[in-house]
Amino acid sequence: MRRAFTLLEVVVALGILSLIGAITFETIGSALDTRDVLEEEDQSNQSARVALDRLRRDLRLAYLTANTSAVNTYRTEFIGKNNDPDSLWFTTLSHHRMYRESRECDQTEVTYWTEDDPTMDGAKVLLRREAPRIDQEPEKDGLISPLAYHLKEVNFRFINPKTNEWLEEWDTTGGETPNALPRAVQIALVFLVADADDPEKLVERPYATTVLLHYADKLTTEVSSSDSTTTEDNN
Template sequence: MTAAARTASSPRRRRRRAGGVTLLEVLVSVAILAIIGTLIYGAFDGMSRSRAGISRISDRYHQGRGAIARISRELQAAFLSRHQPADKNITVRLTAFTGEDSSPTDRVDFTAFAHRRLLRNAHESDQCEIGYFGSRDPERDKLDLVRREAKFIDLEPTRGGVVNVLAEDIESFDVRYLDPVTGEWVDSWDSTQPAAQFERLPSQVWVTLVLNGGPGGEPIKFETKVPIAMQVPIAFGAN
């Protein structure tokens, strides 16, 4: 082959080499794309996990605040009544305020002007029985704070009605009561017993609710002091 022919064929060979890629270049490109894809996936996965964690913690705070707000609102509406028939044998209702000290959850039951009538023409008033106490969930083996409400007041102010979960997975529920006579906080209350706080209501109720599942796995504590406005039992026309 002459020098002129070699010169003429050399650019064609260079063009053929420039028009394609080698296997090594393909492997390097695939490796780079895989690394970039892994980094992008990791970033999105981390963002998704962070968002889920923040949402879960936000739900816990929302649930705790909602529970405390409802307990406070209904405790403020607690009342006692001395209205009873002259014949005690025909008594059909008993108003009360009782608080039981136990661990890890206390229990409080009371009568209150807190019922909301949801159905038109329903034969209900704003008077009801309400209770708050802990109940263990058998499916998840966790302790929940539940709310009991009976639309009608009967002779058993600590039983009956419908029970619903108010706050899930709690660590503790503590209730204390300020005695207006002694000015001291006590752990239990019973307005039905002459040896206790007969026909009396506490002037304030100190409620502490602790939920599991807070930031970093730490519990979340909610606390409030609720004043009870109606200190004297209702006795219009009673002797």
């Protein structure tokens, strides 16, 4: 004869099912949090690669015109400001024509700067402006595109080919470096990403590289490889 479940047995069974459900829910939640953190890490790596690659292409072909006094000539500049975060403005030969028959040249004026990140409080977004007309007005006209979000720091350093010293700022309009390009530019980006152990906490992820400028003067004397030619990419 089949015996019905007692009330105690039903309560115990429900308790076991509830415990299994709670453990399963917690496991799934933890797995989803880990997945989100890993996806954010991948997004950070991808953003760093895109931003650094774009900066490399622009900086390698940075140039200055030798004669700025002739009639109908334009003034080219290379200016890096030690802001918080830093900004950069220069002329380069990296412009890519989208259409073969378009009346464009490879000369362009680019600006890199940051603004508040609309997707994360306290973070910055790295912006790039490209203007086909070189007019010494880095905040006017041109196409603006975001390169990287969730940034805490953007830093540039410049090596002086005459003194072999790293400088925090560069200005071709006067000072120590009139009408001269830095031999190399060091780029450092610091991203904010969720901590793998505590997704509610943000941690820093640094990425860095050093770019040699093709049209810059060579260094006057040999410098240590750790300062001038080492490339440190965490991507």
